[in-house]
Amino acid sequence: MMSSRRRDVIEFLLNNLVWLLLVAVLVVFSLTVPNYFQIGIFANIIEQSTYVGVIAIGLAICIIAGNMDLSVESVAALTAMVVGILFCSRGVGLGYSFSPEWLVVPISLAIALGVGAVIGALNGWLVVGLKMNAFIATLASYIWVRGLVVALSGGRSAQDLAPSLRVIGIQTVLNIPLTAWVAIACFAGFSFVMAKTPFGRHVTMIGGNPVATFRAGIKVDRLVVITFVLAGAIAGLAGWLLAIRSSGATANLGTGMLFNAFAAVVIGGVSLKGGIGRLPGVYAGVLLLSSIHTAINLMGLPAHYTQMILGGLVLAAVLLDTVKLSIRQRLA
Amino acid sequence: MRRIVWSTMAALALAIIAAASPAMAQSKGKIYYMVPTLLDEFQTGSVDAITKFMKDVGYETVTLNADNKTDVQQSQMNDVINLKPKAIVLAAVDFGALAPYIDKARAAGIPVMIFDRQITTTKSDLTSVAGTVEIGQIAADEIEKLLKTKNGAVKGKVLQVLGDPGDPYTLDIQKGFEDKMKAFPDVKIISLPALQWEASNAGTIVADQLVANPDIDLIFVHAAHLAVTAVASLEAKGKKPGDVLLVSSNGAPVGLDLIRKGWEQVEVEQPLYAQAAALAMFADKVIAKQELKPGSYKVLGLDSTLTTEAWGANIKIPGAAISKANIDEPRFWGNMKAPTEPVKPVE
Missing domain, CATH: 3.40.50.2300 (Response regulator)
Structure with a gap:
C-alpha cells in the first residue's frame, strides 16, 4: 500500500514533468554549449517564446475543450499585416497616427484582438452552427486567412511601425523585453482562468465529456464558440506582438509557428483528445523548444536538427503521456 | 440556415466561374x-x-x-x-x-x-x-571592402543568415559567398538558416548571436525582408545604425529603406x-x-x-551593388518605378 505522501510526490512529479525536463535541458546545455550560460541567452529564450507561446495559449484552450484550431498561425499573420498596413509608414503601410501618439497602442491592440476574434467567431459558427468538423473548418481558415494576408499586402511588406508601438519591442524590464512580459502575463492570467474559474472548469469538462456536461446544464455550444473566439483573439494578440517585434509585417511572417505551437501544447501535457491539460505546462513546453532552438543556433548545427529534435520531442511527449496515464491508473 | 449555406455556395461558384473566364483581350x-x-x-x-x-x-x-x-x-x-x-x-x-x-x-x-x-x-x-552564385560573389566583394574600411584589413566576424536550408537559391548564394571569402582566412563566418525564410526566425538568430558573439562585425542576410528583423534585433540590443554592418541581397524595397536609414550598407540587387x-x-x-x-x-x-x-x-x-551612393537610380526595382517604355522584340 502506497502512502498518501508518496502518492502526492509522484502526482506532483507527473504534473510537472515538463518543467523538470526543461530544467534538465537548461543544465545540460549550460554545461556543454559554449556561451549558453548567460543572462542574455536566457532572456532571449524567454523573448523567443513569446509569439509561439501566446499562439499556444489559444490553441491549448481549444484542444482542452475537445476541438482544434489550425487557423491560429494565419490569424496571427493577418493581424500583424493589418497592424502593419495601418500603422507602418513605409512599404504598404498607410502610416495612420494619433494625437497623443500613445493612443496607437490601445487602438492597434483593439484592432488586432478584434480581427482575431471575428475569425475565431467564424470558426466557432462553422463548428457549432454548421456542425462542421473543427479540423476541416479551421484548416480552411488556415488557408484562406493566409491567402488574405497575401491579397491585402500584394506580397509586399509593411515597415517602420509607429515608434510608440516599437518601444514595446525595445524596452526591457529585468532584462526581459516588454513583449515577453505580455506573454508571461497572458500565461498567468489564462492559467488562473482555466484552473480557478467556472469557465475553465466547464471548458475542461466539455473536452472530457461534452454530453455529460450538457446534461449537467452547462451551455456547451456557447462555451465552445467562446473558446474559438478566445483562440482567435489570442492569436490576434500574438500577431500584434509579432508586428511590434518585426517593426512591421511580411507576407510570410509567422510561417511554421502552428506546428511549433502544437508541439509545445503536446509536450506541455495537453491531451489531443481533450479534457486534460494545464497552461503552465504549455509554457514550459514553449520554453523547452526555444531552449533547444537557441542551443542549435549557438552550436551552429544545421537547422534540420531542430526539426528532427522537435519531432523526437513530440513523440517522446506522447510516449510520456502514455506512461503517465498507466502510472496514474496504478496509483488509483 | 440552409438557405444561407446554399446562397454562399452559389456566390462562391459564380466567383470561381467569373475568375476562370477567358480574358477577352486579343x-x-x-x-x-x-x-x-x-x-x-x-x-x-x-x-x-x-x-x-x-x-x-x-x-x-x-x-x-x-x-x-x-x-x-x-x-x-x-x-x-x-x-x-x-x-x-x-x-x-x-x-x-x-x-x-x-x-x-x-x-x-x-x-x-x-x-x-x-x-x-x-x-x-x-x-x-x-546568377545566384554571382550574387554571393558580389556580396563577398562588397563585404571585403566594408571589413577593410572598418577593421583596416579584411578580418573580423561575419554572421551569414541564410534562407530556408531546403532552398537551392540560398545555398547557391552561400556557395558564391563562401568560395570567395576563402581568400580571407582572418574572416570567421557563422552561417545559420532562417527556416522557411521566415523573418522572425532571422531575428531570433541575430538576437542569439549578438549575445554569444558580441564582436560580430557584419551581418549578411540572403533576402531583404530578413534584414528587417535583423535590424529589429540590433535595435533591441541597443545598437545604432552602423554599429554592426549589414549587407543583404535581392534589392527589395525594404532593403533600400534600410540603406536610406543607415542600418544597411549594401544591398546586392537582382x-x-x-x-x-x-x-x-x-x-x-x-x-x-x-x-x-x-x-x-x-x-x-x-x-x-x-x-x-x-x-x-x-x-x-549583372546584379548590382546598391549603396547610399547610387540608391536613387530608377533602374533598381526596389525603387518601384517600373519602366514605362514598352519592350521591343529582338529582330
Whole structure:
C-alpha cells in the first residue's frame, strides 16, 4: 500500500514533468554549449517564446475543450499585416497616427484582438452552427486567412511601425523585453482562468465529456464558440506582438509557428483528445523548444536538427503521456 | 440556415466561374508563368514585371503560384502542358526536381523559358538570370571592402543568415559567398538558416548571436525582408545604425529603406525588371523556335550577354551593388518605378 505522501510526490512529479525536463535541458546545455550560460541567452529564450507561446495559449484552450484550431498561425499573420498596413509608414503601410501618439497602442491592440476574434467567431459558427468538423473548418481558415494576408499586402511588406508601438519591442524590464512580459502575463492570467474559474472548469469538462456536461446544464455550444473566439483573439494578440517585434509585417511572417505551437501544447501535457491539460505546462513546453532552438543556433548545427529534435520531442511527449496515464491508473 | 449555406455556395461558384473566364483581350496567346511563391517581394514584383513586358510584346500572362512546394509546381507543370500554351516561364521551387517537367513540356512542343533560377541539368529554350552564385560573389566583394574600411584589413566576424536550408537559391548564394571569402582566412563566418525564410526566425538568430558573439562585425542576410528583423534585433540590443554592418541581397524595397536609414550598407540587387524584360524581348523568337544569336544586348539599358550553354541559350544580366551612393537610380526595382517604355522584340 502506497502512502498518501508518496502518492502526492509522484502526482506532483507527473504534473510537472515538463518543467523538470526543461530544467534538465537548461543544465545540460549550460554545461556543454559554449556561451549558453548567460543572462542574455536566457532572456532571449524567454523573448523567443513569446509569439509561439501566446499562439499556444489559444490553441491549448481549444484542444482542452475537445476541438482544434489550425487557423491560429494565419490569424496571427493577418493581424500583424493589418497592424502593419495601418500603422507602418513605409512599404504598404498607410502610416495612420494619433494625437497623443500613445493612443496607437490601445487602438492597434483593439484592432488586432478584434480581427482575431471575428475569425475565431467564424470558426466557432462553422463548428457549432454548421456542425462542421473543427479540423476541416479551421484548416480552411488556415488557408484562406493566409491567402488574405497575401491579397491585402500584394506580397509586399509593411515597415517602420509607429515608434510608440516599437518601444514595446525595445524596452526591457529585468532584462526581459516588454513583449515577453505580455506573454508571461497572458500565461498567468489564462492559467488562473482555466484552473480557478467556472469557465475553465466547464471548458475542461466539455473536452472530457461534452454530453455529460450538457446534461449537467452547462451551455456547451456557447462555451465552445467562446473558446474559438478566445483562440482567435489570442492569436490576434500574438500577431500584434509579432508586428511590434518585426517593426512591421511580411507576407510570410509567422510561417511554421502552428506546428511549433502544437508541439509545445503536446509536450506541455495537453491531451489531443481533450479534457486534460494545464497552461503552465504549455509554457514550459514553449520554453523547452526555444531552449533547444537557441542551443542549435549557438552550436551552429544545421537547422534540420531542430526539426528532427522537435519531432523526437513530440513523440517522446506522447510516449510520456502514455506512461503517465498507466502510472496514474496504478496509483488509483 | 440552409438557405444561407446554399446562397454562399452559389456566390462562391459564380466567383470561381467569373475568375476562370477567358480574358477577352486579343493577344498572340497565353504564356504561363510558374512563380515559386508570392510570399516575398521579389517574386510578387516578378509577376507584375513579366505580365507587363509580355503584354508589351503581345502575350497574355497567366501566373500560377506553387507556394514554395515542389510537388505543387510539378502538378502545375503537368496541368499547363495539357493546356498547350505558347510558352512556359518557370522560376523553379527546386532546380533539379523540375527538370523532367521541362523535358516533358518541350517534348510536347511548348518552349520553356527559365526565369531567375538557373537550371543547368537539362535543356531549356532561354534562361534569364543574374546568377545566384554571382550574387554571393558580389556580396563577398562588397563585404571585403566594408571589413577593410572598418577593421583596416579584411578580418573580423561575419554572421551569414541564410534562407530556408531546403532552398537551392540560398545555398547557391552561400556557395558564391563562401568560395570567395576563402581568400580571407582572418574572416570567421557563422552561417545559420532562417527556416522557411521566415523573418522572425532571422531575428531570433541575430538576437542569439549578438549575445554569444558580441564582436560580430557584419551581418549578411540572403533576402531583404530578413534584414528587417535583423535590424529589429540590433535595435533591441541597443545598437545604432552602423554599429554592426549589414549587407543583404535581392534589392527589395525594404532593403533600400534600410540603406536610406543607415542600418544597411549594401544591398546586392537582382535586376528583376531587366531579367523579366529579356524574356519578353526574345519571346517571339523562342516561340517560333528560331535560333537566338549569342552576343551582347542592351536590356533596359543594361549590358547583358547571351551565350549558348549546354542547357541552351542563357542571358546573364549583372546584379548590382546598391549603396547610399547610387540608391536613387530608377533602374533598381526596389525603387518601384517600373519602366514605362514598352519592350521591343529582338529582330
